[in-house]
Amino acid sequence: MGETVKTKKKAFERVMQSATWAAAVITIGVLVLIVGFVLVRGVPHLKPSLFALRYTSDNVSLMPALISTVIMTAAALIIAVPLGVFAAIYLAEYARRGNRVVAVIRMTTETLSGIPSIVYGLFGGLFFVVALGWGYSVLAGAFTLSIMILPLVMRSSEEALNAVPDMYREGAFGLGAGKLRTVFRIVLPAAMRGILAGVILAVGRIVGETAALIYTAGTVAQVPSNPLQSARTLSVHMYSLSSEGLHTDEGYATAVVLLVLVVVINAVSARIAKRLGGGDK
C-alpha cells in the first residue's frame, strides 16, 4: 500500500518534470528554429551593396530604411518621452491617492497598451494623414507610434519614480528645495536608469512595427528630406521588398539586420536595468 503511494508520487514528479522540461525545450526550440531560419536564409545574402546609401531597384539597399528607422524612432521618442515622463511625474509625485482622475488615467493608459497596432494604423490614417492633411509622412507615422508607446513609457517611468526612496524627497525638502526642484534635481536623476530601460523597450516596439506604419508613413524607400515626406522603416522595408517575389533573399537579409537590432536593443535595456537593480541593493 505504502509502496504504491510512493510510486504514484514518484510517477507524478516524473511526469511533471518531463512536462516542464518539454515546455521549455519547445519554447527555446521554436526560438532557435526562427533565429536559425532567418540566419540561414539571410546571412548568405548580406552584401555590401545592401548597405549602399541610396536605394535603387538593383541594389535594393536597406540603408535608407535603416536611417528612416532611426529618424522615425527619434521623432516618436521626442514626442512620447517628455509626455510619458511628465505624466508619470504627475501620477507618482503630484496626484493624491484615490483621486478619480488618476483612476481614469490609469484605465485609459491600460486601454492604450491593449489596442492592436492595426487599430493604431487605422486611427493614424484617419486622423493624422487625412483629417490633419499630413499625408503619408514621417510626421504622421511618428505621432501614431508615439501614442502607441506612450503607455510603455508612462508605466516604466512611474515604476522608476516610485522606486526612488522617500528619504531622497524628504532630504531635499529638508534642505529647503521646492517640490519642482526636488523632482527635477533629486527624484528624476535617481529614476533615470529605470526610465531609460523603459524607453529602450519602446524603441524595440517601434523597430518591430509594421501595421501601424503602412497607413501612416507609407512605403517610400528613400531617406525623407523633410518630415512631411513618406518613408519606410526596416520592418516595412522587409515587408514591401519581398512582396513581388523578386527580392525575397534580400528580404531575409533585412530580417537578419532586424534581429541584430533587436538583440542589441534588448541587451542595452537589460544591462541598464541590471545596473539599476545592483545600485539599489
Place this chain on the structure above:
Amino acid sequence: MSKQNIIKLREKLMSAVFLVAALASILAVGLICFFLLVNGLPAMGEIGVFKFLLGREWSPTDIPPVFGILPMIVGSLYVTAGAIIIGVPIGVLTAVFLARVCPKRLYKLLKPGVDLMAGIPSVVYGFFAMAVIVPLTGSSMLTASILLGVMILPTIIGLAESALRAVPEQYYEGALALGAGHYRSVFFIVLPAAKSGILTAAVLGIGRAIGETMAVVMVAGNQARMPVSLLKGVRTMTANIVIEMGYAGELHRQALIATGVVLLLFILIINLSLSALKNRSKQ
C-alpha cells in the same frame, strides 16, 4: 515680482503641465474612439447593424455589395482560442521551469532568449511561418493558431514567471515540509497561489492574439466565409482590414473601419475583464 513669487508661479505652472501630460492618454483614447466611431458607425447604420454583425457573406466588390462580418468575428475567436490552447500551457509550464526548475546558469541563457522572442518583429514571425509551418499544415486555421500560440508565448511566460516569483517562499517550503515532492509543491501550492497573475497573463495573451495582423494575414488563408475546419483557412478581423483597406471604396472603407470598431470593442471587453481581475486579486 519677488523671487518667491516666481518660484511659486513656476511650481504651479509645472504641476499644470504634468497634469496635462497625464491627461494626454485620455485624449488619445478619446480621439481614437471618436475617429473610428465617426468613420465606422455610419456604415453600420447604412448596412444595418444586425446584417453587418451577423451577416455570413462578405462580397464587398460585387454590385450590389454584401457586407457581413460574422465569418471574420468567428474566425478571430477561433484562431485566438487555438492560440490560447497552444500558448497558455506551454507558456505557463515554461514559466514554472524558469521560476522553479531551471538551474541558474541555464536561466541566464533562457531569459534573454524569451526577451528576444518578444522583440522579434511580427513580419519576421510571418515569413518564418509561411516558409516553415505552411508546407506542413497549409494556409489554415491550425497554422494561424500555432503561429499565434508561439507569438503570445513571451507575454505569457513573462507575466506568469513574475506571478510565480511573487508567491512567498514559505508556501513552497511548507508544502515540502509536509512531505510533498518538489513538483507537487510547485503545481499544487505555488501555481494556485499565482492563479490571478497567470489568468492576467492569459487574458493579455488573448488581447495580443486577437489583434495580431501582419503575421496572421500571411498564413491564415483568408477565406471570407464561415470557418469550416481546422485544416481550412479563416479570415480574421485584422486580416480583413489589412487586405482590403488599400483599395476600398467609400462604403466598403467605412465597413472596414467598422470592423476595426468591433475589434476595438473586443479589446475594451478584454481590458475591462483585466481590470476586474486585478481588482479582485487586490481584495
Place this chain on the structure above:
Amino acid sequence: MKKIIAVLLAVCATVLTGCGGAGFDADRAISVVSREDGSGTRGAFIELFGIEYKGADGTRRDMTTKETITAMRTDIMLTNITGDRYAIGYVSLGSMNASVKAVAVDGVQATPETVKNGTYVVTRPFLIATKGAPSGVAADFIAFILSAEGQTIAADTYIAADDNAAPYTGGGTSGRIVIVGSSSVTPLMEKLREGYIAVNPSAVIEIQQSDSSSGMAAAINGTCDIGMSSRELKDGELAQLTPIRIALDGIVLAVNNANPIENLTREQVRAIFTGETVTWSDII
C-alpha cells in the same frame, strides 16, 4: 531530458516525411489560391477567364469560389504554391520563377514572345493614369516612359507598349511628384524612375506601392500625381482619369512543381476558380 528531445525529433520527422514523401495524388482537392479583390492581377484574371458574372441590370459578381486562399501579395502566392502540391494560382510574368511550374493555357506557354504576338491571351496592360493633363515633372516623366529609352527599360522584363517610340527629348524640369498604385507595376516604375533621374537629376519621384484600385483612387482624389494600374480601368475610374499604356504583361497560371499537369483550357481554369471542378482527377 535526452528522451524528450528524441521523442520530439521523432515526431518532427514523421510529420515532415508524412507530408513530404508521397507523390501526386490526383484525387486530392485542388487548393485554389487567388489574389485579393483589389489587386489588378486578380481583376485582369477574373475578367479574362470569365470568372466575373455581369448581369444585364448592372449587377456584378466575382464568382471566384469562397474556398480560395487569398494571398495578399505575390510572394505569399508563390510560397503557397511551392508549399502545397495541390495548389494552383497565378502571378505576373515578371514575378515568375523556378519555385513553381507554369501551365500552358489552351496549349500556349506564357513567354514574352507569345504575349507580344498575341497567341498567349492571358495578358493585361500596365497603365498609368492622371487626372487632367499632367504638367512639370509628371508630364516630362511620362514623356520619358513613352520614349525609346523608357520603352527599352520596360522591354527588359515585360513587353514594351510601343516598339517604335521616338527618343526622349525633354528634360530640365525640377520638382517632386508622387506615384501610387499597383505593386505589380512598382518594380518597373522604380527602374523607369532610375533611368529618368539619371538624365534629369533635379526631379524627385516618390513611389508608394499598394494596389491598382488604391492607385486609381489616389489619382482621383489628388493625393498622387500619377496612379499605377495593372488592369484596365473601370468605368467609374475612366470618367475621371486618362489612362496611358506603358507596357504589357502576361499572367502566368502556376502550379506546384510536383504537379504533372502541363496544359489547361480556359474553360477548365474557369471551372477550377469558380469551384465547379474540385479535384485534380476531374481534369487529369
